[in-house]
Amino acid sequence: MTDANSSDERPASLPVPDPATAIDLAPAPPAAKRRPPVAIIMLAAALAVVVGVLVWIILELRSALDLIDEQSDQISDLNEMIDTRQEFGAAMDGLMATAAQLDGAPMAELVPFDDYQIAADAAWLHRRSPSAVSDYVEIVSAYQASLEVSLAHADAQRADNATGTRSERIVDELGGGFATVSYDNADKLCETDVIGCVTGDDPYVIHLDRNDLSHPAVDAWAERLVTLHEFAHVLQFTNPEATDAAADSFSGDWEYMADCYALNEMNEWTLDHRVWVSASQYWDTSYGYGKVCGQSQRDVIDSWLSELGVHYRGISQATT
Secondary structure (H helix, E strand, O other): OOOOOOOOOOOOOOOOOOHHHOOOOOOOOOOOOOOOHHHHHHHHHHHHHHHHHHHHHHHHHHHHHHHHHHHHHHHHHHHHHHHHHHHHHHHHHHHHHHHHOOOOOOOHHHOOHHHHHHHHHHHHHOOOOHHHHHHHHHHHHHHHHHHHHHHHHHHHHHHOOOOOOHHHHHHHHHHOOOOEEEEEOHHHHHOOOOOEEOOOOOOOEEEEEHHHHOOOOOOHHHHHHHHHHHHHHHHHHHOHHHHHHHHHHHOOOHHHHHHHHHHHHHOOOOOEEEEEOOOOOEEEEEOOOOOOOOHHHHHHHHHHHHHOOOOOOOOOOOOO
């Protein structure tokens, strides 16, 4: 029998673990975490939004640039339109300033105000077309150039009696230099036997037949009568509206009316004239067309003369 306290009895010991079945009691490292698929989807969606925004910005920017270009073109067109309208206004101002210098000239058709008004109306009608307005600028400038030529010609004509004749002096005084005298073959030009004539093709030139005027029966009285008669034709041609009204008192006969004008200017009452060439010799002549006007018709002539010529008037332009 063995004693429980015997030194030979060994305490029970813990079994030695088997390496194959050993349990690792050290803490295991944390397992790698996976990003959830939702995060990837959200990132892709955000990226798509960003790209969409950038595309929208680019498109909006491009649209804005296109709009800027369009507005720039419109501004350029507007500036061009404004410039041409200002050019037209300046051209019209120049024309009217020149026209004012002819106010009172005896030939109304020297300044065709109706044509100027037509040009102003047409320029306004086409005001949105710079090229069209530019065309009217040229038209108005041409009108002004024509007036300037007329003024220069009249100044030169008044300054010098080129022929040194009574007829030219009379025409220069009455016509302000705008009408001239030409000594030529009036018979050939007017296709009839006349001392003088005026044609509608060139109503500012009085043609006097040099051969007829050299006849001894044509004295100063006769030359004055003939010149005044022909100057009446200048006035008739170049003042058509006033002439049409006055001619009714002469049965529409311009020749009869021209005779009346000449007699009224000379304060004469007959177309017959005697020219003494010596103490015992004379020529009995008769001029004109055989009718002597009375006082009522002379009053018509005076009224006619008061209506003739250039009466300056402004040109208006629509603003709406």
